Amino acid sequence: MSSYALSIPSVAGSLESYVQTVNSFPILTQEQEVGYARRFRDENDLEAARELVLSHLRVVVAIARGYLGYGLPQADLIQEGNIGLMKAVKRFDPERGVRLVSFAVHWIRAEIHEFILRNWRIVKVATTKAQRKLFFNLRSLKQNLGTMGTEEVKAIADQLGVKTHEVVEMETRLGGQDIALEPIGEEEEEAFAPIAYLAAEDAEPGRIIEQEETTRLRGEGLKKALDTLDSRSRRIIEARWLNEKDSATLHDLAAEFGVSAERIRQIEAKALSKMKGMITAAA
Secondary structure, X not given: OOOOOOOOOOOXXXXXXXXXXXXXXXXXXXXXXXXXXXXXXXXXXXXXXXHHHHOOHHHHHHHHHHHHHHOOOXXXXXXXHHHHHHHHHHHOOHHHOOOHHHHHHHHHHHHHHHHHHHHHHHOOOOOOHXXXXXXXXXXXXXXXXXXXXXXXXXXXXXXXXXXXXXXXXXXXXXXXOOOOOOOOOOOOHHHOOHHXXXXXXXXXXXXXXXXXXXXHHOOOOHHHHHHOOOHHHHHHHHHHHOOOOOOOOHHHHHHHHOOOHHHHHHHHHHHHHHHHHHHHHHO
């Protein structure tokens, strides 16, 4: 989490209202951006940092929309992306002649990637740097939406530095999610088209993944694992992962327990780790 506190709009509540709010903040000119960045760097002017963050919140929304296929709440993805944005603002050097948006993309995606890897299917789908790269790039490297042939599998494995069976396994895990994982350009500001800032429709692949996750969690050993949790941890897990209708967001539970969303995430991560260990041992 960023070491400085900024007052920015909350993702809690209506997502469409949040998107409308962040879209209302003006996009800074390069001159304004450099001025604010220098004030923050030289004078620790938090208001200047806040202006930089506010003007780029729409970029976080655009990037977060590219990860809906993992079945995680969009509000949580945006929250994680906002953390990455604040880290980028803190580290931004206005003297290098690079626009903040180009610099921030890396930090925003990094936070979202870490969040997905911590939460998707509750297991580590990628344990090495090469496997993590495969996890987030396989779809863009595939030549078509069908099953890959032997030559294509080998080509992707060689390009990403993983084994062929890892490519096949990852394709199976990601199967059925016919969406572009990273539709936003890496470097060009123009890649953030206005349509990307609109609120997303319900992502059907995400619903499928959530249903699969619920089914897996309700398997053997689940009740025993849940019984080992304290009441608050159990409530968080049930609300986030076992709700057959709408799962609660970190902000929903933060409001319920009177703590921060970050604290809810910490409790959730600890509980999931404990449950995973028990379920694995019982298998």
